[in-house]
Amino acid sequence: GEQGVGIRVTPYQTTRYTAVCRLSDGCVSCFADAYTVTVGTPEAPKVTTSEPTVCPGDLVSLTAANCAGTLQWTNVSLTGYTPAVRLQEATTFAVTCLKNGCVSAPSLPQTVGVATPTVPTLVRLLGEGAVCAGQSVQLSAGYCAGQVRWSDGILGPNRTLIAHQTLHLRAVCRVGTCQSDSSGVLTITVQPAPITLLSQNNLQNACPFQTVDLAKAIDGAF
Numbered sequence: 375g376e377q378g379v380g381i382r383v384t385p386y387q388t389t390r391y392t393a394v395c396r397l398s399d400g401c402v403s404c405f406a407d408a409y410t411v412t413v414g415t416p417e418a419p420k421v422t423t424s425e426p427t428v429c430p431g432d433l434v435s436l437t438a439a440n441c442a443g444t445l446q447w448t449n450v451s452l453t454g455y456t457p458a459v460r461l462q463e464a465t466t467f468a469v470t471c472l473k474n475g476c477v478s479a480p481s482l483p484q485t486v487g488v489a490t491p492t493v494p495t496l497v498r499l500l501g502e503g504a505v506c507a508g509q510s511v512q513l514s515a516g517y518c519a520g521q522v523r524w525s526d527g528i529l530g531p532n533r534t535l536i537a538h539q540t541l542h543l544r545a546v547c548r549v550g551t552c553q554s555d556s557s558g559v560l561t562i563t564v565q566p567a568p569i570t571l572l573s574q575n576n577l578q579n580a581c582p583f584q585t586v587d588l589a590k591a592i593d594g595a596f
Contacts, residue, residue: 388412416443416471416478423467427487427519429552433460434486436467443473448480464488489519491547494531496560504563507538511562520549525556537564 383391390410395403417440424435435458438445445455448468452459459465466485471478499512515522515531522531525544535541541562547554579586 383411385411385413413476414474415476416441416473418479419445419469419471419481421467421469421481421484423484423486425486425550427489427549428461429490429550430462430488431460432488432550432552433458436484438469438481441469441471441473441478443471446470446472446477461486461488487519489549491520491549491552491554492517493554494518494522494545494547494557496543496545496557498560498562504565505537507564507567508536509564510534510536513543513560515545515547515557518547518554520547522547535562537562540564 383389388410390408392405392408394405419438419441422437422439424437425432428434435456436452438455441455445453446469447453447457449459449465452467452469464485464487466483468480468483470480494515495517497514497516499514501511505511512534513532515524518531521529522545523529524533526541528535541564543560543562544556544558546556575591577586577588577591
């Protein structure tokens with residue numbers, strides 16, 4: 375809608391411009407060939423961290439992606455696409471991308487926590503006392519800011535196991551390179567399965583089958 379042989383524009387996105395020539399008598403030319411102004415503002419980078427929580431003094435690696443230009447970290451001591459830093463306290467990281475003189479919006483902030491691992495507390499969920507062989511049991515390990523490792527090798531704070539014999543479990547909490555002391559013992563007592571006595575000792579197969587139904591020896595009471 376602007377008039378004149380020259381105009382100044384401030385596009386926020388790639389835009390095509392064209393014009394016509396209008397004479398005083400009302401005659402109008404065809405449209406000129408379009409001229410495209412390309413807006414090259416880069417997209418915001420994406421940042422990931424090697425660990426969500428580390429022990430004080432641990433090394434954390436950062437990775438920035440989605441930038442074909444120069445990275446500018448909010449922490450000015452960081453440079454490059456894969457910087458590493460040792461942390462003593464929780465820190466939030468973000469970065470922008472500079473390309474062709476344009477600066478992107480900052481990346482989503484990534485916070486790396488710093489914590490000293492505490493001894494986890496083991497509890498059994500939904501029930502108490504002895505369980506039957508083959509019964510499932512839900513366990514939980516609380517008060518760990520890092521990764522829980524159980525004494526039988528299972529990882530994670532919550533688990534469900536099928537108990538076939540009495541178990542004595544412990545767990546530790548790992549944060550980065552640090553590990554807590556072992557927790558107290560959580561004992562899952564499994565009571566033995568009842569013995570089913572045979573009500574019939576002699577079984578006979580019958581034609582046309584060549585096999586015997588052993589279930590008849592206990593009257594189907596499994």
